[in-house]
Structures are given as C-alpha cells and as structure tokens.
Amino acid sequence: MTTHLKDLILVGHGMVGQRFLEAFVEQPGAAEWRITVLAEEPRAAYDRVHLTSWFSGTSAEELSLTPTGFLAEHGIDLRLADPVTAVDRAARTVTCASGAELRYDALVLATGSYPFVPPVPGHDAAGCHVYRTIEDLERIRDEADALGGDTGRPGIGVVVGGGLLGLEAAGALTALGLETHVVEFAPRLMAIQVDEGGGKLLKRKIEELGVNVHTGAGTQSVLTHEDGRVRAMGLSDGRELPADLVVFSAGVRPRDQLARECGLPVGERGGIVVDERCRTRDPHVYAIGECALASDGRVYGLVAPGYQMAETAARSLADELREEHHFTGADTSTKLKLLGVDVASFGDAHGATEGAVDVLYSDSRAGVYKKLVIGTDGQLLGGVLVGDTEAYGLLRPLAMGGKPLQTAPEQLVLPAGLAPASGPIALPDEAVVCSCHNVSKGEIRAAVHEQGCTTVPEVKKCTKAGTGCGSCVKMLGTIVTEELEAGGVTVDKSLCEHFGHTRAELYEIVRVAGIASFSELLDRHGRGGEGCDVCKPAVASILASLSRGHILDGEQSALQDTNDHFLANLQRNGSYSVVPRIPGGEITPEGLITIGEIARDHGLYTKITGGQRIDLFGASVDQLPQIWRRLVDAGFESGHAYGKSLRTVKSCVGDTWCRYGVQDSVGLAIELELRYRGLRSPHKLKAAVSGCARECAEAQGKDFGVIATSAGWNLYIGGNGGMTPRHADLLAADLDKETLLKTIDRFLMFYIRTADRLERTSVWLDRIEGGLDHVRQVVMEDSLGICAELDSLMDRHIDAYEDEWAAVLADPDRLRRFTSFVNAPGTPDPAVTFVPERGQIRPARPEEDGRILTPALVAGPRLEVRTA
C-alpha cells in the first residue's frame, strides 16, 4: 500500500458540501483520494431548508444530513469549527483558523452564502439577528424567552425581508409568542416567486395568522435604548415601529471572500465564476452551491441547483463527466408551506417570455390563487399557486417538458368540482418529476418496467427520486401505479388467496354485516378453501376488536396464532413465557413477592421487560393454568403480551415524587392501561405517559404517547422503536383529561378500522392519505362523521372487557387444551429441557443434556436451580 493518495480539500460542510461528498465517494476513482473537510460551523452538515422545524421540536440531530458512519466508512477527515482563512494557489495549500496548513491536489469551495444585513444605522445593535444557522436560532430563542418577562407585554419581533426566508423567520417568531411584523421593501411579499395577485392573497392569508405585514417599506434605521438594545425600527415612510428583537432576512450574498483574496475571478455582484464543469479559472479549484456564479451568469440560492452542481463537480473531479452532467443552469421552481400557507412557483412565473399569456383562477374567499403562463404554441411555461398547491407535482414537470398542452389550461387551474371531467393528464417522459435529483418520468417508468420495481420505496431506492425535498412523492406513486397497471400488473391488495379484500375492507364487512365467525365470513365473502395463517389470525383479531366473545370460544379458538391460542408467548424451545399485567409499571411489594414466589415454585426464568413488567420464562403448556391460577388468585390479570393488542402503558414516576414532574403520569398511565387493556388491533400497541417534557417514559417512541404540560397533556401518535424507529407526531396539545381520553379512543378505533394486517401505527400514519392532518380532522373535527360510531365501539370494548385468563380458569372446556399430549395429559414435553445459568434456567442447546421441568422437580423453594 504505497500508492500515493491525492488530496482533496472541501471547504464548507453545508448541504451542498455533504452532497458533494456523497456523490464523490460513489465515483469509480474515489479511492485514490484522501478527503479532508474544513468547516466553519461547530456541527456537521444539516438540513438548512427545514431549519425552522427546529422551533417546533425537531432536534439538531434530526436535522443532521450526515449518515452515521458515513465519514468513517470513506475515511473522510471532517474538521469542524476550523474555517479556511487563506488559499495559496501557487503552493496549492490552504491555511485554517487553527493555523494548520494543508496541501491539496483539488480544492472544492462550498462556502455557501451569508445573510445580507443592510448597512443601516444600528444594524449591529444588541437584539439584531440573522437566520442562517442552528446557533442563530438558539440565540433568537433564548432572547425571545427572556423577553416578556420584564415588560409584562408580549415581546415584539420585526423581520426585515418578506421573501421566503423572511416569512420562515416570521413564522418562528410567532411560534415563540412574539408579536410579529414583516417589513418588505418591495410592493409585495415573495417578490421573486409570486406575482402581484398571488402576493396580495399571500399577504392577506399571512395577516390572518396574526403577522403584521408592511410592504413597500424600507428600513431606515434601528433605534436603540440607552443600554444599546433595540427599541424600534425607523421606516422609510417616517414611521417608527417598536421592536424588541430584529431578524434580518433580506437575502443572502455569496461567500466568495477566499476566492477574491487568492485572485480568482468573481462576478460583479459576487459569486465565484465557474464553468459548466463547476471549475474556477484555476483547474485545481472548484466552486459549488450558493458561493458559485454558474456559467449562465446566475447565482443559485436554492438547494436543488446546488445539489446538481455537487454532482457535476464530483464527476468532473473523478473524470467521469459527460456532457449531460454539465451544469448550465437550473430550474428554480419552489413549493413550500409558509406559516401554514401553501405557495408554489415554477418555470416562467412572471410571464417574461415573449408572447406569453395568462390563465388565471382566483377565489379570494376560499383563499386560492392560481396563475398559469402559456406560451405562443400553447405550451405551459410556468405559474404561481397560492393557497392550493396540489397541482404543483403535475404542473411543474409539464412546464419543464415544454410540449403543447393536451389539456385545456383552465382545466388545470379549476377546482376539481368545476373542471370538466376528462382522463388523467399525460405527462411526457422527459418531464422532470424529481428536481432535487433530476429524475424524469421516463427514468421512473424504466425503473418499474426494466428494473422490476413495484413499490414507491423500491423506485426511490433505485432512482433516488423523491428522496430530496419529497414534494414529488405523491406524483411518484401515481406514475408507479400507472406503469404497473399498464404492464398488466394489477396492484393486488388482497389479504391472501382466500379473501379478495384488504384487512380494512374485511373489518367493515364484519362490522356492518354483523358477522360472528370466520366460517361465515369465508363462506359468504371469501374464495373458499380452508383459510391460512394469514387470514385466520387477521379475522380473529377483527372479531376480537369488535368484541365478539372470548378468543378461545368455539371456532375462534382455531384461528388464533399459537401465542393467542395458549395465551402465552412461544419461546425458541417450544416453552412459553408469562407476563402478568402491571398497569403503568406500578406494583406493590406484595405483588412483587407473589410473582417471585410463583416463579421460584415453578422454576421459571425471570426478566424485567422494556415495558416495565416481569416476564416469566420456561413454562410448559401444562404449567400455564397452574401458574395463572396463582396469579389470578393474587389479583393479577393477563398482560396480553401474547396478543396483537395493547401491551403496556409505560410511565415515569410523575409529579408525585419527581422534582421536575408537572402532572401525575403514573395515575394517567394506569387509567389508560385499564381503559384499553385487551383491545385487539392490527398489530401490538405500546403507549407511555411522561410527567414532564424531559420525557423519561419515552412516549414519543410509542404508538400513542402522552407528555404532561403545565396546561394539560400533549398527545403524540405513530411513534415506534424497534427496527425502523419513528418519532411520534404531535396530534394535539394541552388537552384536558376528558378530551385526551376521547381523542385516544377515536384514534385507536380509527386505526383498528383502517390499518392493514400487521401494520403498526407508524407505518399506517405514513401510508394513509392525508397523513396526520387527516387523522386530526377525523378524530378531532369529525370530518367523516364517524366519531359517534368510534366512541360506541370503544364503549363496547370497555364494557365487554374480561380477564382472558380468569375466564379460561373458570371454564373446564377451555382448560382442557392446556396439555402437552392429548393422549397423555400431565406428561411434560420430554424435548423441552433446561440447564442452569447465572442462578436461573435457560433452554438446553441441542448438544447439552438438559433436565425436564416437572412439578416433582420444582416441588419447593429449596430446588431453585436444577443441574444437569
């Protein structure tokens, strides 16, 4: 290994820098390079586009764009908080703030841009901020928190700049509880993206949200108190706007200082001049992203063009550049949600093309504004959408395609009910569907019919489409389905070969038709046969969800998976484990002793579970009734660890004991666990209650989680741990207990009604159309008019609940099946053997000579561990 490695230095680790690294390491020759990244910020690349979500609880870690292990895997040396201060192109070295001097064979500048702060008097006073990094946001938050306290009135925040970022900042200040003003020099908001009509509507919508908008107003000065803190803002029309905090968001400027200082050409208005390979005048130096002035004479302030430049530079460096990879300009279409208002602009939004005409739909009452710009040949050139951007996914690719429209343009802007009916609008193959990764419709179709992808996730993996901003994912779904259907593949949603229905459809059939048994359902609505291990447990779960009797009664018994069949959890050697319910994880010393005695007397292995309960392992089928007789006598009941049903409601200790708690989390957890115990669902359900925002119960990792606030309870849904962890989404905040219970009732019943078989709430929430907003509308605003029904189903469940194990013990018929051998009741399974380990038992391995657990062997407390 004496091969000489070439040195690549990347200056800047923002979104574009990280993208460059990802693209570069995929190039064939990447292994010949040693990569060093010199970054100014104290943290690795993060998602600046979604920076504002930091205020709504997205952590810095979640915003991170650097996959775990990525740097190590590729041997990349990332030096944070060590910006480059000088470049010596003759010696091919860079000097860092730390004093380090590094040699390079290739240098890539991805220094981004800096916020432009107008040089008005007082612009650097205490209380003035910019909006660019997580550190900026931390400072804004800390200061906003400190305001209000001393004055007694809400603090006043003024944002300078009514563009995209300015409105983001305004949203953040509003969320921080400040009275918020936006001052924009131009006559309308988002002047670059929207036209006058769209701007007017946008202004009204934003004002409705409580933000004060001052357009056509310039910032003259920032006025200060005697202590130097911001007091007010002087406007060009002579007004004085009181202000406690100012955020400058009046655009960005390319950070081209390093290039200037080392003699590289920069544009008149800034930006490092690069060619279509993203190379500067010096063949060893590249510039990409917001710091670069592209070959079309523009500086691009959006991430998608930056990503394209990153790809171009990576390929160019690796000598893999073909002409189609040249960067000669980019689509600056945008779709975003600003302060809850949908705004999109694409193509030639202002109708600058000669001969262009407008097609306009505007409904101020409904708050919708749509404008399409049509070219002389009838082709779509661009447009502006405010209030309803649903059609963006279709319109933008159509505009990029440049072909004459096959559909009347008014049909594209009219609301669904008003538009004349017609077939689906055909998108040309060359239309770019995903602009983040520049993937055309043709490439997506090819992924389906040539590479055999059959689902959106597969297509995403194969083409990268939809993995950037995600705005095209819905379009992607439509194209994939169309392509599959065109190829004769019907997208089969059948549960299995015995039913041509989805689980949700079967649930509806059983509920509406009042079907009481699997046979009835199979005979009347199935395709015949015996059923199988897919449909039987699924139907059993539906019957149980609808409270149709004990799960081991009659035919239902035959449908259950082995765990439900024996009301215990099958372990690897054929023995079972037992979990009594311990609501909220609260247990008396007597209870603990009883469980301990039972485990000891039956020789069981005991372990504390993650759900704050105790699992007892090693029971044979014959032992289960004896164990449960004692548990039930001691007041325990089934924990349903064996069922696709509510498991536990975990809790922290709450305000009863904890110094930081604000509510009684244990009390609520117990109440919830007792309310929903035994509720059968498409998959297991886990829950938790935390007594304060420190979240010790990890409620955001559960199917439903509750976190106490000083004003009530926040309800989160759709969280998951396990293989694909997902942070739960906030469904509703500051609920009183009654509303909380009602909301959970409906959420659970709505999930049970609509989920697929074995679909956890996390997957369900991501899958169902409309997502979290839809669920909120259904369960909180009754948008489907089904809440009364959901409520009555939950009432029925609560009324019908009985302890499954107590019911088994009370019925000799049900008890009879708990035998290892039907022709030799009482004989334990000779194949289930154990050996001792760490003072308890464990299953014997095939080569080990273990012992059978028999009542005789585990007669008393003195025989705790049997030896082989």
Add this chain to the structure above:
Amino acid sequence: MTEMLTRPVDAAAATGTVATGTVEILDGRTWTRVCAFEELIPGRGVAVLSESGQQVAVFRDRSGALFAVDNLCPFSGAYVVSRGILGSRDGVPTVSSPMYKHVFDLRDGRCLDEETAPDGRPAVLRVWSVRLSPRHNTSAGDR
C-alpha cells in the same frame, strides 16, 4: 417413508353426518388411540406421544379430514407443529409451523416455502397414517 403415506380420512364424508368415533394413528404395527374425534377443534391440532416415544401432530380441518405428521419443526428444532394453524394453499391442505411460519403440505409433509432445513436435510415432515375408528372402539374413560 413413502409406505407410511396414506390418504387422509374424510370422516364427515364417510359418515355423511357429523362424525364421531376415535382418532387413531398407526404406530409401527399397532393403531394407537389419539382422542375422541369431537375433541379435535376444526382447523387445529393436538400433539400425541406414540408408544415408541415419538411426537406426532394430529389435525382435523374444516371439512373433517384428518392428518398426522411429525411434531418436530425442522427449522426450529422444537416440537411445535401441532400448535400451528391449518390452511390451504392452491387447494393443498397445509399447516404453518408456529415458530417461523414455514408452511408444510399435509399430504406429503413437504415444506412449501423452503426445500432444506438449516441442518441441510430435506425439510419434510414424516407423514403418519391416521384413521377414525367407530365409537365402540373407544376405551372407557373417554369423555
């Protein structure tokens, strides 16, 4: 092993009504009693300890047909096949092992999902002969 392969007994069809009687398996040369037919839940199985000490899984499907195969699941090494769920796949009667859900053809014991077990041997359950004897053959003490 093939000489053990017998046709399943379609008890309901044989009697034309609800069947009764004793279920028996052929253990070597003698028929061993399993249980009364009514004790078998349609779609479910029981485990039987043969005279020779082997474990057999005996099933009754929805139509009343009887099947008997080894109770040892070759994929897990545990004696659990009798606790699986009966089903049909393209008309073939099946049982799904509860451990890792491998599906076996009840007529010949062959695994329909994977051909070989982890130990390299063919994933086939031994098929046992099973029959329904008239009621008068059952011993005293039967329920």
